[in-house]
Amino acid sequence: MSANGFFDQGELVSVLTTQPLDRTLDYKAPEGGCFQGAFVEVPLGPRKVLGVVWGPGRGGFDLSKARSIIRVLEVAPMREEMRLFLGKVADYTLTPMPAMLRLATRAPGLGDPPSMRKIYRLGSGEPDRMTDARTRVLEVLRDYGGLAFTLKELAEQAGVTSSVVKGLVKLGAVREEDSPRDLPYPHLDPELPGKELSEDQARAVATLQTGLRTRDYGTTLLKGVTGSGKTEVYLEAVAETLRMGRQALVLLPEIALTAEFLTRVEARFGARPAEWHSGATMTERRRVWRMVGQGDAQMVIGARSALFLPFRNLGLVVVDEEHDTSYKQEDGVHYSARDMAVLRAAICGARVILASATPSLESWANAAADKYDRLDLTSRFGAAVLPKMKPIDMRAEQMQPGTWISPSLRQAVLQRIERSEQSLLFINRRGYAPVTLCRACGEQIACDHCDARMVEHRFLKRLMCHQCGETKPMPEACPSCGVEGKMAPVGPGIERLAEEAEATFPDAKVAMLSSDLFGSARALKAKIEEIAQGDADIIIGTQLVAKGHNFPKLTLVGVIDADLSLHGADLRAAERTFQLMRQVSGRAGRADKPGLALLQTFQPEHPVIRAILSGDEEGFWAAEAAGRQAAGVPPYGRMAGIVLSGPEVGPVFDIGNAMARNDAPLRDIGAQVFGPAPAPIARIRGRHRVRLLVKAPKGAPIQDAIAKWIAPLRLKGDIRLTVDIDPQNFY
Ligand code: ADP
Ligand code: ZN
Numbered sequence: 001m002s003a004n005g006f007f008d009q010g011e012l013v014s015v016l017t018t019q020p021l022d023r024t025l026d027y028k029a030p031e032g033g034c035f036q037g038a039f040v041e042v043p044l045g046p047r048k049v050l051g052v053v054w055g056p057g058r059g060g061f062d063l064s065k066a067r068s069i070i071r072v073l074e075v076a077p078m079r080e081e082m083r084l085f086l087g088k089v090a091d092y093t094l095t096p097m098p099a100m101l102r103l104a105t106r107a108p109g110l111g112d113p114p115s116m117r118k119i120y121r122l123g124s125g126e127p128d129r130m131t132d133a134r135t136r137v138l139e140v141l142r143d144y145g146g147l148a149f150t151l152k153e154l155a156e157q158a159g160v161t162s163s164v165v166k167g168l169v170k171l172g173a174v175r176e177e178d179s180p181r182d183l184p185y186p187h188l189d190p191e192l193p194g195k196e197l198s199e200d201q202a203r204a205v206a207t208l209q210t211g212l213r214t215r216d217y218g219t220t221l222l223k224g225v226t227g228s229g230k231t232e233v234y235l236e237a238v239a240e241t242l243r244m245g246r247q248a249l250v251l252l253p254e255i256a257l258t259a260e261f262l263t264r265v266e267a268r269f270g271a272r273p274a275e276w277h278s279g280a281t282m283t284e285r286r287r288v289w290r291m292v293g294q295g296d297a298q299m300v301i302g303a304r305s306a307l308f309l310p311f312r313n314l315g316l317v318v319v320d321e322e323h324d325t326s327y328k329q330e331d332g333v334h335y336s337a338r339d340m341a342v343l344r345a346a347i348c349g350a351r352v353i354l355a356s357a358t359p360s361l362e363s364w365a366n367a368a369a370d371k372y373d374r375l376d377l378t379s380r381f382g383a384a385v386l387p388k389m390k391p392i393d394m395r396a397e398q399m400q401p402g403t404w405i406s407p408s409l410r411q412a413v414l415q416r417i418e419r420s421e422q423s424l425l426f427i428n429r430r431g432y433a434p435v436t437l438c439r440a441c442g443e444q445i446a447c448d449h450c451d452a453r454m455v456e457h458r459f460l461k462r463l464m465c466h467q468c469g470e471t472k473p474m475p476e477a478c479p480s481c482g483v484e485g486k487m488a489p490v491g492p493g494i495e496r497l498a499e500e501a502e503a504t505f506p507d508a509k510v511a512m513l514s515s516d517l518f519g520s521a522r523a524l525k526a527k528i529e530e531i532a533q534g535d536a537d538i539i540i541g542t543q544l545v546a547k548g549h550n551f552p553k554l555t556l557v558g559v560i561d562a563d564l565s566l567h568g569a570d571l572r573a574a575e576r577t578f579q580l581m582r583q584v585s586g587r588a589g590r591a592d593k594p595g596l597a598l599l600q601t602f603q604p605e606h607p608v609i610r611a612i613l614s615g616d617e618e619g620f621w622a623a624e625a626a627g628r629q630a631a632g633v634p635p636y637g638r639m640a641g642i643v644l645s646g647p648e649v650g651p652v653f654d655i656g657n658a659m660a661r662n663d664a665p666l667r668d669i670g671a672q673v674f675g676p677a678p679a680p681i682a683r684i685r686g687r688h689r690v691r692l693l694v695k696a697p698k699g700a701p702i703q704d705a706i707a708k709w710i711a712p713l714r715l716k717g718d719i720r721l722t723v724d725i726d727p728q729n730f731y
Contacts, residue, residue: 007053008029009029013053014026014055015053016054017044018050018101018102019098026066028069030070034072037052039077040070052078052083075290085348089333089343092343093334093725099333107285119148119149119176120169122175123172125172137168185297187298188270190239190242197229208222208234211351215315216349217345219345221356223375224377225377226357231264234353235268237318242269247300247312248317249318251304253327269299273298274287274291274297276302278303292311295313314348317344317352318352318353319352321356322360330728338354365635387557391598391599392406392601394601403500404500409425416556417507421553422539422551426557426559426560427541429493429494430457433490433496434492436463443479447465449470449685450465450683451682458495462474475487492561501538511538513541539551551587554589555594556596556598557595558598558600559584561601562599562612563606566603570729574608578620638696638700640706641693641727642693645722647686647718649688651716652690656691660675665708665709669702670696671695671696671705674692
């Protein structure tokens, strides 16, 4: 290899492939040579697979047998910092490198030459005969002042079938052209005027911009109540990043959020950024991947895996709603996008902004320990004030059986209806009822494959397992005792609460918001938009609504069961309840009208409920931190979850027991092993699950120890082992 990382034709190179092998493979550099980091296609047995030139070959075998790289793909080579990053994430999460490479290349057809597609513009011809549909197509094209559309976009915008557009093409009124698919993204202009900032905001922006200009790594926790203008603040940090010619990545927890956010970005910078999430089409993903790599996308907004895009010059990563649990990926590579964002930024001299109204205890503690800077926005922007929070003591309410809206809450909702304001009734449970019970024998309908009860979904007219997604029809007769007509719902889900709201408030318009009620992210976005415009008196929502949507007419939030998440065995139960209740309550009173949040609870004196109501956040964090410190658990100690699973419970437990007996590598670092025990959900999709927990002192090399611990294991048959470093969920 020459000093600049170039391999001459025929030189032996090692290639990391996306195939599940435990090592890199040696190949000869192709005709014309190749650079280290080049994306290549290599032969593997009879197949061609994707790989990256990782370094010089190791050799040690008959070189005449070495096969040659088939071709170098026409995409920007993987940068050294990316190779470093993938290696570090692999070490941190105990993930094999091929799986890391798959995560970093999740766009189809990366190597294909830029393909062409048809686009449509206004033509010069006049149609012989105008129809409404034709008029709409031409109006859309005129409205957008000469911009081109794809067939699908144009037909959708105009609300016509594609044959109407094709008809206009034949008549010359619309022009069809070929255009390359992977176009650079439109230029974002940081010099367009932003909003005039409040004093608080201006101070935060100045600090962040000064940090950015150092081009050194640094992380800032940006804490501010919902509506305090955090988004405006970090958009100005994005602006500074763009001025410096660097790229910005904004991570958001929820696709449904992006519609509103995109509009704000467009208003600030004059164009839309690149989008990377599960709702994006394959061609869009490919475009983002390529343009990010060649520096033709200045800003990306995306879900957690956007962190693995091949940025050419990343200067800023914003993790909005940084406490959100969806940043932790819990299948495949178990990584926390928040933590890995910090790692990535440290490697490439970028800044990280962690924004939240209710930060995770981890980030709070890192700020308290001066590892992160902290900026606080203390008041809501403009006239909006924080909602008042009050408990409704359910022990004192007269409740009819099978109802969940207390008389006090009903009163408050009625007042809002009279004033034409909106109310949100929050319940964090999808479906109609969490339990279906036979009144004759007491049988509860469970999933056949999981250790979980089936949840009735009336909307789908089926029972569903929330673990594996299996559904079955609601039985007429009890599957256990055979008695007919005795199956009854127990407890409320969002659908049942909506039914109660419709009966209780017959003149009100009730809208349900739950991720499973909409066929597509687009339909959900449209619904949220409608509701924000005021098209509902009462919104019944799950966790989905807790996340950052703006409903200007919303002035009342009623939490149906504030105690629900208090009862988890999870070490973060208190933290989660605190965050969720404060987030949900934050939905009320975002515009000019004051908001009220009412929490229905059976334990108003519970310390967590009291902390939520009093709003004494620092007190809550300090108490929570002290408790965890005493217990030696995260963030003051380290944890890892090991889950063994297999079709039969016996052999799975045998391995777990053997692991617990042979725990020398862990004892060497002062770590303890707990278990094996059946996992809280002991069976999922027919696989029995057994869990071990590792607890280690802070700073102990837990990954190395676990790697040594599991290396000698020979898992037979269908038994699988997963390691989750810093587990967030214990299931
Ligand atoms: P957060 O991200 O903290 O929830 P946002 O940035 O979304 O807060 O701000 C809340 C609302 O206040 C938004 O509608 C936003 O447009 C508005 N806002 C915030 N800062 C300003 C400003 N400096 N000038 C005008 N409007 C602002
Ligand atoms: Zn199931």
